[in-house]
Amino acid sequence: DAGVIQSPRHEVTEMGQEVTLRCKPISGHDYLFWYRQTMMRGLELLIYFNNNVPIDDSGMPEDRFSAKMPNASFSTLKIQPSEPRDSAVYFCASTQPSGGLADYNEQFFGPGTRLTVL
Amino acid sequence: LAKTTQPISMDSYEGQEVNITCSHNNIATNDYITWYQQFPSQGPRFIIQGYKTKVTNEVASLFIPADRKSSTLSLPRVSLSDTAVYYCLVGDTMDMGRRALTFGSGTRLQVQP
Numbered sequence: 075d076a077g078v079i080q081s082p083r084h085e086v087t088e089m090g091q092e093v094t095l096r097c098k099p100i101s102g103h104d105y106l107f108w109y110r111q112t113m114m115r116g117l118e119l120l121i122y123f124n125n126n127v128p129i130d131d132s133g134m135p136e137d138r139f140s141a142k143m144p145n146a147s148f149s150t151l152k153i154q155p156s157e158p159r160d161s162a163v164y165f166c167a168s169t170q171p172s173g174g175l176a177d178y179n180e181q182f183f184g185p186g187t188r189l190t191v192l
Numbered sequence: 193l194a195k196t197t198q199p200i201s202m203d204s205y206e207g208q209e210v211n212i213t214c215s216h217n218n219i220a221t222n223d224y225i226t227w228y229q230q231f232p233s234q235g236p237r238f239i240i241q242g243y244k245t246k247v248t249n250e251v252a253s254l255f256i257p258a259d260r261k262s263s264t265l266s267l268p269r270v271s272l273s274d275t276a277v278y279y280c281l282v283g284d285t286m287d288m289g290r291r292a293l294t295f296g297s298g299t300r301l302q303v304q305p
Contacts, residue, residue, distance in 0.1 A: 117295040165235045179226040183235025
Protein backbone atom coordinates (compact mmCIF):
# COMPACT_ATOMS: atom_id res chain seq x y z
CA ASP A 75 0.00 0.00 0.00
CA ALA A 76 1.22 3.50 -0.79
CA GLY A 77 0.18 4.87 2.55
CA VAL A 78 -1.88 7.98 3.08
CA ILE A 79 -1.61 10.28 0.09
CA GLN A 80 -2.00 14.04 0.33
CA SER A 81 -2.01 16.69 -2.34
CA PRO A 82 -0.69 19.17 -2.97
CA ARG A 83 2.48 18.89 -0.91
CA HIS A 84 2.95 22.63 -0.96
CA GLU A 85 0.44 25.40 -1.54
CA VAL A 86 1.08 29.10 -1.65
CA THR A 87 -1.89 31.37 -2.02
CA GLU A 88 -3.00 34.88 -1.33
CA MET A 89 -5.29 35.98 1.41
CA GLY A 90 -8.93 35.65 0.44
CA GLN A 91 -8.42 32.79 -1.98
CA GLU A 92 -10.05 29.40 -1.63
CA VAL A 93 -7.76 26.52 -0.77
CA THR A 94 -8.59 22.83 -1.14
CA LEU A 95 -6.44 20.13 0.39
CA ARG A 96 -6.91 16.51 -0.61
CA CYS A 97 -6.38 13.20 1.07
CA LYS A 98 -6.58 9.56 0.07
CA PRO A 99 -6.58 7.26 3.11
CA ILE A 100 -5.14 3.78 3.22
CA SER A 101 -7.51 1.36 1.58
CA GLY A 102 -9.74 -0.37 4.11
CA HIS A 103 -9.31 2.26 6.81
CA ASP A 104 -12.66 3.46 8.13
CA TYR A 105 -11.36 6.40 10.12
CA LEU A 106 -9.91 9.55 8.60
CA PHE A 107 -8.48 12.49 10.53
CA TRP A 108 -7.41 15.99 9.60
CA TYR A 109 -4.76 17.67 11.77
CA ARG A 110 -3.05 21.02 11.63
CA GLN A 111 0.46 21.70 12.90
CA THR A 112 2.01 25.05 13.72
CA MET A 113 4.95 26.08 15.84
CA MET A 114 2.71 27.97 18.22
CA ARG A 115 -0.07 25.45 18.70
CA GLY A 116 1.57 22.16 17.88
CA LEU A 117 -0.46 19.36 16.32
CA GLU A 118 -4.21 19.90 16.58
CA LEU A 119 -7.06 17.69 15.50
CA LEU A 120 -9.50 19.52 13.24
CA ILE A 121 -12.07 16.89 12.33
CA TYR A 122 -12.42 13.17 11.88
CA PHE A 123 -14.68 10.84 9.94
CA ASN A 124 -15.88 7.31 10.48
CA ASN A 125 -17.24 5.51 7.43
CA ASN A 126 -17.35 8.84 5.57
CA VAL A 127 -19.48 10.48 8.27
CA PRO A 128 -18.05 13.42 10.25
CA ILE A 129 -17.94 12.40 13.90
CA ASP A 130 -16.27 15.33 15.63
CA ASP A 131 -15.58 18.70 14.06
CA SER A 132 -15.09 20.61 17.29
CA GLY A 133 -11.50 21.32 16.32
CA MET A 134 -12.42 23.20 13.14
CA PRO A 135 -11.33 26.74 13.92
CA GLU A 136 -14.18 28.61 12.26
CA ASP A 137 -16.75 28.56 9.52
CA ARG A 138 -14.14 29.28 6.91
CA PHE A 139 -13.04 25.66 7.28
CA SER A 140 -15.04 22.77 5.90
CA ALA A 141 -14.28 19.11 5.28
CA LYS A 142 -15.97 16.46 3.25
CA MET A 143 -15.56 12.77 2.62
CA PRO A 144 -17.68 11.85 -0.40
CA ASN A 145 -16.42 8.28 -0.44
CA ALA A 146 -14.13 5.91 1.41
CA SER A 147 -11.08 6.81 -0.64
CA PHE A 148 -11.18 10.59 -0.73
CA SER A 149 -11.50 13.56 1.58
CA THR A 150 -11.07 17.30 1.19
CA LEU A 151 -10.37 20.12 3.58
CA LYS A 152 -11.39 23.50 2.24
CA ILE A 153 -10.57 26.95 3.52
CA GLN A 154 -12.60 29.82 2.12
CA PRO A 155 -11.54 32.56 2.36
CA SER A 156 -7.99 31.83 3.46
CA GLU A 157 -6.10 34.08 5.87
CA PRO A 158 -2.39 34.36 6.74
CA ARG A 159 -3.01 32.78 10.15
CA ASP A 160 -4.11 29.61 8.35
CA SER A 161 -0.52 29.03 7.28
CA ALA A 162 0.46 25.65 8.69
CA VAL A 163 1.16 22.05 7.76
CA TYR A 164 -2.04 20.08 7.37
CA PHE A 165 -1.88 16.33 7.94
CA CYS A 166 -4.34 13.65 7.04
CA ALA A 167 -4.28 10.34 8.90
CA SER A 168 -6.26 7.14 8.75
CA THR A 169 -6.73 4.04 10.85
CA GLN A 170 -8.72 0.86 11.04
CA PRO A 171 -9.22 -0.41 14.58
CA SER A 172 -9.55 -4.15 14.80
CA GLY A 173 -11.86 -3.97 17.79
CA GLY A 174 -9.67 -3.57 20.84
CA LEU A 175 -9.59 -0.52 23.04
CA ALA A 176 -6.05 0.29 22.07
CA ASP A 177 -6.41 -0.08 18.35
CA TYR A 178 -7.38 3.44 17.50
CA ASN A 179 -4.14 4.80 18.91
CA GLU A 180 -2.14 3.70 15.88
CA GLN A 181 -2.84 6.18 13.14
CA PHE A 182 -1.06 6.40 9.81
CA PHE A 183 -0.17 9.90 8.77
CA GLY A 184 0.33 11.32 5.33
CA PRO A 185 3.30 13.53 4.39
CA GLY A 186 1.30 16.70 4.95
CA THR A 187 0.48 19.79 2.92
CA ARG A 188 2.44 22.91 3.75
CA LEU A 189 0.10 25.86 3.26
CA THR A 190 1.35 29.40 3.06
CA VAL A 191 -1.18 32.21 2.86
CA LEU A 192 0.35 35.53 1.91
CA LEU B 193 -8.67 14.09 28.43
CA ALA B 194 -5.61 12.84 30.26
CA LYS B 195 -2.85 15.43 30.00
CA THR B 196 0.75 14.48 29.49
CA THR B 197 3.96 16.22 30.52
CA GLN B 198 7.31 15.45 28.97
CA PRO B 199 10.65 17.27 28.69
CA ILE B 200 10.86 19.85 25.96
CA SER B 201 14.21 18.64 24.69
CA MET B 202 16.98 16.10 25.24
CA ASP B 203 20.46 15.66 23.88
CA SER B 204 22.35 12.43 23.41
CA TYR B 205 25.26 10.90 21.52
CA GLU B 206 25.31 8.11 19.05
CA GLY B 207 25.35 4.68 20.61
CA GLN B 208 23.81 5.76 23.88
CA GLU B 209 20.51 4.61 25.31
CA VAL B 210 17.92 7.37 25.56
CA ASN B 211 15.06 7.34 28.03
CA ILE B 212 12.23 9.84 27.68
CA THR B 213 9.79 9.97 30.56
CA CYS B 214 6.22 11.15 30.29
CA SER B 215 3.91 12.00 33.19
CA HIS B 216 0.19 11.33 32.94
CA ASN B 217 -1.21 11.61 36.45
CA ASN B 218 -4.86 11.56 35.35
CA ILE B 219 -4.69 8.48 33.18
CA ALA B 220 -7.98 6.58 33.12
CA THR B 221 -8.40 2.88 33.71
CA ASN B 222 -8.97 2.03 30.06
CA ASP B 223 -6.39 4.40 28.61
CA TYR B 224 -3.40 3.12 26.68
CA ILE B 225 -0.10 4.93 26.41
CA THR B 226 1.19 5.56 22.92
CA TRP B 227 4.36 7.09 21.56
CA TYR B 228 4.85 8.72 18.19
CA GLN B 229 7.96 9.93 16.41
CA GLN B 230 8.07 12.84 14.00
CA PHE B 231 10.92 13.75 11.68
CA PRO B 232 11.13 17.20 10.13
CA SER B 233 8.79 17.65 7.18
CA GLN B 234 7.04 14.34 7.84
CA GLY B 235 3.90 13.22 9.57
CA PRO B 236 4.06 11.54 12.99
CA ARG B 237 4.82 7.83 12.99
CA PHE B 238 3.57 5.31 15.54
CA ILE B 239 6.40 3.80 17.58
CA ILE B 240 4.99 1.77 20.43
CA GLN B 241 2.00 1.37 22.68
CA GLY B 242 1.34 -0.25 26.04
CA TYR B 243 -1.00 -0.58 28.97
CA LYS B 244 1.21 -1.74 31.83
CA THR B 245 4.61 -3.23 32.67
CA LYS B 246 6.93 -3.48 29.68
CA VAL B 247 6.44 -3.60 25.96
CA THR B 248 9.24 -4.10 23.47
CA ASN B 249 9.36 -4.05 19.70
CA GLU B 250 12.09 -3.76 17.11
CA VAL B 251 12.36 -0.01 17.59
CA ALA B 252 11.92 0.74 21.28
CA SER B 253 10.82 -0.37 24.72
CA LEU B 254 8.09 1.14 26.83
CA PHE B 255 8.20 0.87 30.60
CA ILE B 256 5.03 1.54 32.60
CA PRO B 257 5.04 1.33 36.42
CA ALA B 258 2.21 -0.23 38.34
CA ASP B 259 0.44 3.06 39.07
CA ARG B 260 0.59 3.98 35.36
CA LYS B 261 1.04 7.66 36.21
CA SER B 262 4.14 7.82 34.06
CA SER B 263 5.85 5.94 31.29
CA THR B 264 9.33 5.81 29.84
CA LEU B 265 10.22 5.36 26.21
CA SER B 266 13.61 3.73 25.84
CA LEU B 267 15.57 3.95 22.60
CA PRO B 268 18.57 1.61 22.61
CA ARG B 269 21.81 2.74 21.00
CA VAL B 270 20.51 5.81 19.22
CA SER B 271 21.91 6.99 15.93
CA LEU B 272 21.82 10.34 14.18
CA SER B 273 18.67 9.22 12.38
CA ASP B 274 16.81 9.07 15.69
CA THR B 275 16.90 12.86 15.90
CA ALA B 276 13.22 13.73 15.96
CA VAL B 277 10.35 14.90 18.12
CA TYR B 278 8.79 12.22 20.31
CA TYR B 279 5.19 12.52 21.47
CA CYS B 280 3.60 10.74 24.40
CA LEU B 281 -0.15 10.29 24.10
CA VAL B 282 -2.72 8.86 26.42
CA GLY B 283 -5.83 7.53 24.73
CA ASP B 284 -9.14 8.79 26.00
CA THR B 285 -11.58 5.91 25.92
CA MET B 286 -14.24 7.53 28.07
CA ASP B 287 -16.31 7.99 24.99
CA MET B 288 -16.09 4.92 22.82
CA GLY B 289 -17.28 6.97 19.91
CA ARG B 290 -14.22 9.13 19.97
CA ARG B 291 -11.16 8.11 18.05
CA ALA B 292 -9.12 11.27 18.29
CA LEU B 293 -5.54 11.62 19.47
CA THR B 294 -4.33 14.55 21.54
CA PHE B 295 -0.73 15.51 20.92
CA GLY B 296 1.23 17.52 23.45
CA SER B 297 4.31 19.54 22.68
CA GLY B 298 6.59 16.52 22.50
CA THR B 299 10.26 16.04 23.32
CA ARG B 300 12.81 17.16 20.79
CA LEU B 301 15.67 14.64 20.80
CA GLN B 302 18.95 15.73 19.28
CA VAL B 303 21.52 13.01 18.71
CA GLN B 304 25.10 14.17 18.27
CA PRO B 305 27.88 12.22 16.57
